[in-house]
Amino acid sequence: MTQAPLPFLDLKAQQARIAVDLRRRIDAVLAHCQFVLGPEVAELETALAAYCGAAHCVSVSSGTDALQIALMAEQIGRGDAVFLPAFTYTATAEVPLVLGATPVFVDVDPATFQIDPAALRTRIAEVRAAGKLTPRAVIGVDLFGQPADWPAIAQIAAEEGLFTLDDCAQSFGATLHGRKLGAAADATATSFFPSKPFGAYGDGGALFTESADRAALYRSLRTHGEGTTRYEVLRTGMNGRLDTLQAAVLLSKLTVFPEELDARARIAAAYDARLGNAVTIPARVPDSESAWAIYAILVPDSAARTRLQDNLRAQGIPTAIYYPRPLHLQPAYAGAHDGAALPISEDLAGRILALPIHPDLTDADVDRVCTAVLASV
Numbered sequence: 001m002t003q004a005p006l007p008f009l010d011l012k013a014q015q016a017r018i019a020v021d022l023r024r025r026i027d028a029v030l031a032h033c034q035f036v037l038g039p040e041v042a043e044l045e046t047a048l049a050a051y052c053g054a055a056h057c058v059s060v061s062s063g064t065d066a067l068q069i070a071l072m073a074e075q076i077g078r079g080d081a082v083f084l085p086a087f088t089y090t091a092t093a094e095v096p097l098v099l100g101a102t103p104v105f106v107d108v109d110p111a112t113f114q115i116d117p118a119a120l121r122t123r124i125a126e127v128r129a130a131g132k133l134t135p136r137a138v139i140g141v142d143l144f145g146q147p148a149d150w151p152a153i154a155q156i157a158a159e160e161g162l163f164t165l166d167d168c169a170q171s172f173g174a175t176l177h178g179r180k181l182g183a184a185a186d187a188t189a190t191s192f193f194p195s196k197p198f199g200a201y202g203d204g205g206a207l208f209t210e211s212a213d214r215a216a217l218y219r220s221l222r223t224h225g226e227g228t229t230r231y232e233v234l235r236t237g238m239n240g241r242l243d244t245l246q247a248a249v250l251l252s253k254l255t256v257f258p259e260e261l262d263a264r265a266r267i268a269a270a271y272d273a274r275l276g277n278a279v280t281i282p283a284r285v286p287d288s289e290s291a292w293a294i295y296a297i298l299v300p301d302s303a304a305r306t307r308l309q310d311n312l313r314a315q316g317i318p319t320a321i322y323y324p325r326p327l328h329l330q331p332a333y334a335g336a337h338d339g340a341a342l343p344i345s346e347d348l349a350g351r352i353l354a355l356p357i358h359p360d361l362t363d364a365d366v367d368r369v370c371t372a373v374l375a376s377v
């Protein structure tokens, strides 16, 4: 008997768990009709700042817009270098380019996949020596749910006078040294894209900062650079607000988010225990808790990955490749790259594979995935 395919992510099961509260929240918005900057938006911002221990939260229209607003607030643009990992989602590199700045790609740690602080130092020195660009910012990405090495990044940024931006799109809810991410950098950007661990029912994002001045700038920039009255325009901004219905959905999801993070961690531990002798399981960032957006294994080479993926697909088990190409090799970004070698990012792209991980996977589902992986490697 062939079993039904497993979903890579099960948003229907999650919806069933929160159905009553979700309906109540959505009905409240439909009753008051304040669809933009309604009361749920401020309620969510207060709740999320408290949840992650940040002084300020400013919700915005997407994770990408959160990154863009953060760089706009620092007036980063033409002639500026923004350091970021080569092994990440496209949005991290897109934002500096949209603003006229230059992304400088940095290689990652081969075990944790996070931006490599030693490589960051080298890249900053190379850019200074070339003398064409001004180093201005580093975007550290908390990849796959695990935190980047923020103490090391912050130390380098302090020495070099760089703005630190945490791209926490995949890792809201993760902890580093006992503290949730949200205050590890000068600004932290997250995403509420539906497939992220804390996802809405459409696009959304948020910025966190300890600086009241930055938070005020972010609020102005998300509404066309407005001043104290709606028709005073102080700076060039954008339409970058989170809509009220998404805030209502997120308030409902926040009630179950901690237990969902626990479920993801249990599934990751179960995968580790069953698969650790057969494939390279994800190394843990020391003294951290992952949000487990993605559970990625490594196999010996891309032929082995294709075989494994095909075998799993035949048994109804979906997998995904994050990321098949490092950003410096993307057609859109290759022209911005200075040609530095980024061998770890290139190697990972060829042999990484993500297994399903979401809070509604049952023990039997996890067993089915493991059995299929073990039979295929």
Ligand SMILES: *Cc1c(COP(=O)(O)O)cnc(C)c1O
Residues within 6 Å of the ligand: 062, 063, 064, 065, 088, 089, 091, 092, 141, 167, 169, 170, 190, 191, 192, 193, 203, 204, 205
């Ligand atoms: C998803 C993601 C983004 C972009 O978030 P959106 O809400 O889709 O705009 C940025 N960076 C990383 C690392 C992401 O995974």
